[in-house]
Amino acid sequence: MDTENGTRWLSDEEQATWRAHLDVSRLLMHQLERDLQPFGLTNNDYEILVNLSESDDHRMRMSDLATATLQSKSRLSHQITRMENAGLVRRENCESDRRGLFAVLTDHGWETMRKVAPHHVASVREHFIDLLSAEELKALQESLRPVAKHLRSARGRI
Amino acid sequence: MDTENGTRWLSDEEQATWRAHLDVSRLLMHQLERDLQPFGLTNNDYEILVNLSESDDHRMRMSDLATATLQSKSRLSHQITRMENAGLVRRENCESDRRGLFAVLTDHGWETMRKVAPHHVASVREHFIDLLSAEELKALQESLRPVAKHLRSARGRI
């Protein structure tokens, strides 16, 4: 115990690591957002396009997409409506479960993805990946994966 | 070059690291937000309280606070208005520069901070710091700090 009231405050080292993580995570998101802006996409839009592009038949159930992108159902629903208006995706009924809907990539969505992806990857490289050595990447991954696992399970038991 | 069109796509290792960072950063923010909720604070509120608490006289100029918290002037202005309504801070005129304003921690803001900080630190420990070894923390910091530096300078030259 570090202080009279039992709180274990962060050491300088811990503090510095915590702030570094915080700063990188926010600055990076802003930067990626800025780099997508010329294409008229947000990070959210892009992430949905990635998920759909990588799925069989370029389609996913709304709930699965919400889970994959860590969004609430409501938020995803609004998001998909906006993307539908932009012509990037469309909704399609699900035969096997008549409550369900698919979000499906349109041709325009797919074309957009093919056009934008190289720029986005370049951006991720320039502002993150290429700033780290192979060893750092490996270490980072091995440190962060258990954290992600922990957080996912903490999220589950709400 | 990895493909015909010159795009250097991410390797599996790079991809995994990138996703790990992305996941941790989002899940962690959600978790911290959830842990602050019982105290009626958001992450944003908390960060402002931290900055003011650590400042001389518990006050900061609006612009400095905006820079420190990586927010736009407009967003900060709204944010401070809300916190003013909640009685956590107040605005005060700046004598030396009559355009300027200080955001100042109120007694209630300071009391709130003293009460909430231990819980917040515990939360940061539980969901991040304590999941990493001393070596991992050090490595993480050394990897991320240059990235933050890069991003800050990229942000500057807009």
Place this chain on the structure above:
DNA sequence: GTCATTTAGTTAATCTTTCAACTTCTTAGG
């Protein structure tokens, strides 16, 4: 000294996110 530029901050409009209430369909228990 005065006029143009820059800096500090706010405001109104718009867009996005969250929250709670709701509909429709599925599933499990009796």
Place this chain on the structure above:
DNA sequence: CCTAAGAAGTTGAAAGATTAACTAAATGAC
């Protein structure tokens, strides 16, 4: 079967964030 509970998704309203336009004060170039 039929009913209660749960799951899938939407919707409208309220809260939060972004954008652009704005006021007022400071700076700096002549």
